[in-house]
Amino acid sequence: MQQIQKESILVSASGRDQPGIVDRVSGAIFDAGANLEDSRMAILGGEFALFVLVGGTAEQLAAVRTALDEVSGELDLTLQVKPVAAAQPGLDVISYSLQAVSLDHPGIVHKLTGLLRARGVNVASLDTSLAQAPVTGTPIFSLEMEVQVPVDQPVNELREELQHLAAEENIDVTFLPAS
Numbered sequence: 001m002q003q004i005q006k007e008s009i010l011v012s013a014s015g016r017d018q019p020g021i022v023d024r025v026s027g028a029i030f031d032a033g034a035n036l037e038d039s040r041m042a043i044l045g046g047e048f049a050l051f052v053l054v055g056g057t058a059e060q061l062a063a064v065r066t067a068l069d070e071v072s073g074e075l076d077l078t079l080q081v082k083p084v085a086a087a088q089p090g091l092d093v094i095s096y097s098l099q100a101v102s103l104d105h106p107g108i109v110h111k112l113t114g115l116l117r118a119r120g121v122n123v124a125s126l127d128t129s130l131a132q133a134p135v136t137g138t139p140i141f142s143l144e145m146e147v148q149v150p151v152d153q154p155v156n157e158l159r160e161e162l163q164h165l166a167a168e169e170n171i172d173v174t175f176l177p178a179s
Contacts, residue, residue: 008037008055008084011068015077017048024075025050028067034060040125053084093148094155095124095178098162102171104130104139112143112173115165119158122148146178 013025022041029036034056041050054064065081072079102108113123126145133140149155159175166173 004057006055007058007061008053008086009061009064010082010084011052011054011064012050012080012082013068013072013077014047014049015072015075017043017046018075021048021050021075021077024071025052025068028071029054029064032056032060032063032067034064092151093122094151096147096149096155097174097176097178098143098145098147099174100141100143100166100171102141102169104141105169108141108169108171109143111165111169112162112171115161116147119153119161120150121153121158124148 011025013021015021026036029052034054036052037055038053039051041048043049054061056064068079068081071077098112100108100112109126109128113126116123124146126143128141128143131140131142132138149158162173162175165171
């Protein structure tokens with residue numbers, strides 16, 4: 001009995017936000033017999049962006065590519081499809097949640113992620129937003145990320161460095177094990 005080889009592709013698409021994008025993309029995947037395994041989607045500045053991990057056989061994934069080419073043309077989306085190599089076993093890590101809130105100023109994401117990179121910490125997900133404070137309308141920046149800390153990384157030292165940076169940049173930072 002022959003074993004069917006499963007493969008994965010990463011689909012990224014962006015374009016003017018409009019109703020039906022998610023339905024058309026997920027429908028193309030479903031109709032091809034493939035599986036939508038993981039996804040991130042957002043509206044940013046009136047533009048819709050999505051990243052979708054799709055799994056299936058080579059034939060199913062070829063059908064997904066063909067269908068998505070048609071969908072992207074109809075919806076005026078910029079589309080990219082990339083084969084995904086099988087995940088390699090990595091270092092043992094512990095997931096942490098990092099949240100930051102501050103008056104908006106340039107460099108917040110760069111400085112936080114630079115500190116993490118220097119410690120060998122991987123950013124698994126990152127969401128940021130800008131809102132206006134009630135009454136004053138002052139721009140307030142918020143960041144939420146999940147990070148993967150290597151088990152050999154001294155977490156207390158990392159936490160201290162984050163708090164030092166937070167004090168320098170006037171950022172409220174919370175760093176806790178992910179739940």
